[in-house]
Amino acid sequence: MKVGVLALQGDVREHMRSIEGAGATAVTVKRADQLAGVDALIMPGGESTTIGKLLDRFDLLEPLTTRVENGMPVYGTCAGLILLAREVVGDEDAPFRVPVLDVSVRRNAYGRQVDSFETDLEVSGFEETLHAVFIRAPSIESAGDEVEVLAEYDGAPVMVRQSNILASSFHPEMTDDERIHELFVSMAN
């Protein structure tokens, strides 16, 4: 099982460590030929505008959309969630996206860098709560019928799944709890 981590910008190394901890092989993906060689892909946190522009510049938008539409598991955290969202609302857009996930998101909805926070979440299917780190996180303002909400914070979804697409507004790769990466690896198996 080879899991790619999109390595254009953002917290790539942390995801590679978590994927290896979850028992799969992690490789970086920067080009279309590398994308073709992975079984699943993580889109890390970072700056969604920057990552989107690089996806466009490296001609990855179309092959990535096609692969996800054909069933490749993808997991987006934070900026990765924004890049997978069908719609971005509010003042800050992220124009280059892979809009496969039927949610509407708002960037930086939980505040600026100083407003980053940590909390314990109930996650559907997990026996114990999960310590979640939010860093300038997007909010999920609405989700379509196909979208299953796996965790909520303050009454709004913060982790969702739509068949082969998993996304969270927080950063599980920032802790050594590997349960979400294990869930993702199991989706790819």
Ligand code: GLN
């Ligand atoms: N604020 C960033 C954005 O809007 C996301 C932050 C993150 O990925 N931690 O793109």
